[in-house]
Amino acid sequence: xxxxxxxxxxxxxxxxxxxxxxxxxxxxxxxxxxxxxxxxxxxxxxxxxxxxxxxxxxxxxxxxxxxxxxxxxxxxxxxxxxxxxxxxxxxxxxxxxxxxxxxxxxxxxxxxxxxxxxxxxxxxxxxxxxxxxxxxxxxxxxxxxxxxxxxxxxxxxxxxxxxxxxxxxxxxxxxxxxxxxxxxxxxxxxxxxxxxxxxxxxxxxxxxxxxxxxxxxxxxxxxxxxx
Amino acid sequence: xxxxxxxxxxxxxxxxxxxxxxxxxxxxxxxxxxxxxxxxxxxxxxxxxxxxxxxxxxxxxxxxxxxxxxxxxxxxxxxxxxxxxxxxxxxxxxxxxxxxxxxxxxxxxxxxxxxxxxxxxxxxxxxxxxxxxxxxxxxxxxxxxxxxxxxxxxxxxxxxxxxxxxxxxxxxxxxxxxxxxxxxxxxxxxxxxxxxxxxxxxxxxxxxxxxxxxxxxxxxxxxxxxxxxxxxxxxxxxxxxxxxxxxxxxxxxxxxxxxxxxxxxxxxxxxxxxxxxxxxxxxxxxxxxxxxxxxxxxxxxxxxxxxxxxxxxxxxxxxxxxxxxxxxxxxxxxxxxxxxxxxxxxxxxxxxxxxxxxxxxxxxxxxxxxxxxxxxxxxxxxxxxxxxxxxxxxxxxxxxxxxxxxxxxxxxxxxxxxxxxxxxxxxxxxxxxxxxxxxxxxxxxxxxxxxxxxxxxxxxxxxxxxxxxxxxxxxxxxxxxxxxxxxxxxxxxxxxxxxxxxxxxxxxxxxxxxxxxxxxxxxxxxxxxxxxxxxxxxxxxxxxxxxxxxxxxxxxxxxxxxxxxxxxxxxxxxxxxxxxxxxxxxxxxxxxxxxxxxxxxxxxxxxxxxxxxxxxxxxxxxxxxxxxxxxxxxxxxxxxxxxxxxxxxxxxxxxxxxxxxxxxxxxxxxxxxxxxxxxxxxxxxxxxxxxxxxxxxxxxxxxx
Ligand code: SF4
Ligand code: FES
Ligand code: FES
Numbered sequence: 031x032x033x034x035x036x037x038x039x040x041x042x043x044x045x046x047x048x049x050x051x052x053x054x055x056x057x058x059x060x061x062x063x064x065x066x067x068x069x070x071x072x073x074x075x076x077x078x079x080x081x082x083x084x085x086x087x088x089x090x091x092x093x094x095x096x097x098x099x100x101x102x103x104x105x106x107x108x109x110x111x112x113x114x115x116x117x118x119x120x121x122x123x124x125x126x127x128x129x130x131x132x133x134x135x136x137x138x139x140x141x142x143x144x145x146x147x148x149x150x151x152x153x154x155x156x157x158x159x160x161x162x163x164x165x166x167x168x169x170x171x172x173x174x175x176x177x178x179x180x181x182x183x184x185x186x187x188x189x190x191x192x193x194x195x196x197x198x199x200x201x202x203x204x205x206x207x208x209x210x211x212x213x214x215x216x217x218x219x220x221x222x223x224x225x226x227x228x229x230x231x232x233x234x235x236x237x238x239x240x241x242x243x244x245x246x247x248x249x250x251x252x253x254x255x256x257x
Numbered sequence: 258x259x260x261x262x263x264x265x266x267x268x269x270x271x272x273x274x275x276x277x278x279x280x281x282x283x284x285x286x287x288x289x290x291x292x293x294x295x296x297x298x299x300x301x302x303x304x305x306x307x308x309x310x311x312x313x314x315x316x317x318x319x320x321x322x323x324x325x326x327x328x329x330x331x332x333x334x335x336x337x338x339x340x341x342x343x344x345x346x347x348x349x350x351x352x353x354x355x356x357x358x359x360x361x362x363x364x365x366x367x368x369x370x371x372x373x374x375x376x377x378x379x380x381x382x383x384x385x386x387x388x389x390x391x392x393x394x395x396x397x398x399x400x401x402x403x404x405x406x407x408x409x410x411x412x413x414x415x416x417x418x419x420x421x422x423x424x425x426x427x428x429x430x431x432x433x434x435x436x437x438x439x440x441x442x443x444x445x446x447x448x449x450x451x452x453x454x455x456x457x458x459x460x461x462x463x464x465x466x467x468x469x470x471x472x473x474x475x476x477x478x479x480x481x482x483x484x485x486x487x488x489x490x491x492x493x494x495x496x497x498x499x500x501x502x503x504x505x506x507x508x509x510x511x512x513x514x515x516x517x518x519x520x521x522x523x524x525x526x527x528x529x530x531x532x533x534x535x536x537x538x539x540x541x542x543x544x545x546x547x548x549x550x551x552x553x554x555x556x557x558x559x560x561x562x563x564x565x566x567x568x569x570x571x572x573x574x575x576x577x578x579x580x581x582x583x584x585x586x587x588x589x590x591x592x593x594x595x596x597x598x599x600x601x602x603x604x605x606x607x608x609x610x611x612x613x614x615x616x617x618x619x620x621x622x623x624x625x626x627x628x629x630x631x632x633x634x635x636x637x638x639x640x641x642x643x644x645x646x647x648x649x650x651x652x653x654x655x656x657x658x659x660x661x662x663x664x665x666x667x668x669x670x671x672x673x674x675x676x677x678x679x680x681x682x683x684x685x686x687x688x689x690x691x692x693x694x695x696x697x698x699x700x701x702x703x704x705x706x707x708x709x710x711x712x713x714x715x716x717x718x719x720x721x722x723x724x725x726x727x728x729x730x731x732x733x734x735x736x737x738x739x740x741x742x743x744x745x746x747x748x749x750x751x752x753x754x755x756x757x758x759x760x761x762x763x764x765x766x767x768x769x770x771x772x773x774x775x776x777x778x779x780x781x782x783x784x785x786x787x788x789x790x791x792x793x794x795x796x797x798x799x800x801x802x803x804x805x806x807x808x809x810x811x812x813x814x815x816x817x818x819x820x821x822x823x824x825x826x827x828x829x830x831x832x833x834x835x836x837x838x839x840x841x842x843x844x845x846x847x848x849x850x851x852x853x854x855x856x857x858x859x860x861x862x863x864x865x866x867x868x869x870x871x872x873x874x875x876x877x878x879x880x881x882x883x884x885x886x887x888x889x890x891x892x893x894x895x896x897x898x899x900x901x902x903x904x905x906x907x908x909x910x911x912x913x914x915x916x917x918x919x920x921x922x923x924x925x926x927x928x929x930x931x932x933x934x935x936x937x938x939x940x941x942x943x944x945x946x947x948x949x950x951x952x953x954x955x956x957x958x959x960x961x
Contacts, residue, residue: 032442033438033442033444034437034438034442036449086449099432099433099448100448101432101433101434101435101446101447101448102432102435104435104437104448105435105436105437108437108438108439109437109438109439
């Protein structure tokens, strides 16, 4: 993590679209009027979903909507790394680089991203502006490692059991504007065992103790009387 | 809060401590010092620096004493009292660990840091620091943030205690400072590095335990141990904040607050704190006489001779106006002299206020400043305490925040840093108030200790006397004045005003008041007008009248003058000031007057000899003796009368009956930073005025 600052170039203004506004109302209704500040994270998120990132005018507008001093909104926006303070690619590829994914080939995914998109960093857009990518910590889908999350207007979805080719295919489809299917690409439905795992698990030697090596448990011998 | 006592053991001694105390307070109660950075007794508890760790016997790890209540301590298994150690080896080790972490990212640049010599981190690292660093990695560096012309930042030194953030939010009531980012990258900043717009912003400099926030105007000027420290009284407003003036040689280098729980607690306004560069600029350091249209230097002998010539004439054609910064001694000497000359037109109310005469309670802040803490309802009439007396405004804010004080305002709707009900901007809104049955009048009537604050904006008008009476009637109607509580308050803006009124520095029968003097001067009905440091009115009204200016700074008054007699500024003389509460306080000389300037009283004493009416005192002590003899209040140093004599005080008899004007009640202070000649001479104040005014926009009401 590094110091988070607002983007140097900012739009003139920000306004919630009619569609976002509906959701804003939903969130505002959830809290008593004098506790409107509680809605700051949902509103920042709505702004981000609408524009792809949180701009300075959006921070101000949200402050005004919620009766919060600007600095208080700014604190929240800079605290949470999920808020993009600069414009990002239309599709932000978030590659998990934590140990399980890394063991299962996250480095290959990163190489694909580097090749296809460019330098790591959510603010580094690909030439066509469609993509940017970054490395994130464990997203909690380790059973389907390696995986990426793709954030765009449609939402934030997981793409799992990836391979370099699989990720390339996803990027191709996104570029072509095709719909892509979320979840594991390996044919699994979720994180259930694959057929080969099931076969392995059927091996009786796993259960009859024949595979066990003799071991000595520490402190299991009766204590010797002191000499 | 309940005062249940609990027996606990602190460092082996059994003591009884109220159970709502924190461990840190408990330790302080028995005289144990606990190091701390983030804790401050006037701010909310943050508990984030961990320097205050103590050992709780039985607890698995050390606890932060500032955030742990006595009530929550656990005793021994057989009902033994809980035990806390503040000096055990475990505590020492824990604090050394905290200190090491704090210093990991600290630049250790004390030799080039202005905080050096008065830095909490420096002091505490003496006790808990290691000799050497074990941290070989790169240190964090933080970009400095712009916070305006007053607060200099060196953010790499920040230890993220958040005292400054809490001060701005809680005390100053402007949520402009915040902690952006998180973890190691947390940075203290204002929103987009805007200038702080609080009139109390300088206090973050004192609060910051390290050298992250320091004074910009004072930067690299001096080391604390080279400075001569003089404890004195501020005159920027009528609150009479207790200050310490630090000087070196003949120059005032900075001004700091002193603690006075009854007045300013430990805060001072930015004007009080940063005015000092004005003390060295635009000074009148020798007498001047207007020759051929230009002020030319003259000798004292010549100047006094000319003054005596002018003042020896027809006393009914002489007018005297005193300003806002005069000490009581100077006013007394002036009044004695002009009385003996038979001058009737003297006035210490250059703003044209209609106060004066009548009982003393009629022009004092009778509830006292500390009394604000007890009040439960408050109506402000024609005052903006935020600009007129920031430390009092802060006190109101605290009461609003913590004691549920209900506030209403009649006058221009301004951001006071607390919520209030706006009842209107006209005097007629006040007139109609007692007849109402519901709304704020009910709150006032139901209140146990209602307060009414009347400001100069309401009183310095043609109908000031009528408004005063209306306010007095309101006070009576809501039962604000009675045995033990006097809720009728006048908020003064001038430090010298109460002393002036106490001395009777107001026109006698057939005398003219300030508007009268100005009108008469303009029509050529007066021969001579004497201005005692009076600059706050349009001097063009004076016309061609011969004007004598006695004062310290070359401002409006001096520019209009034909004769200038230079006098000492407030840091350059010993004097008595009476604040708006009626509390007499002693100011002390920090440096000597500039050039040939003399103390005011000495000028009048010299003048009296020239006029053959030698005043009966040769030194300050003799003058003070006379002063106290005539008016005992000047001898009661630091005594605020408060509710004394409230039972016999009828506020409804103040002022005069009559109709009020239609004009809305305006603001009496239009630019907080430029209210007096010293402030207008100060570059720092000029910068504040232009920068803060430029960004001051309608604020989101501080809701925190
Ligand atoms: S700037 Fe000073 S007062 Fe503010 S958080 Fe940093 S160390 Fe604390
Ligand atoms: S390690 Fe990648 S999802 Fe947990
Ligand atoms: S003083 Fe207790 S944690 Fe900072």
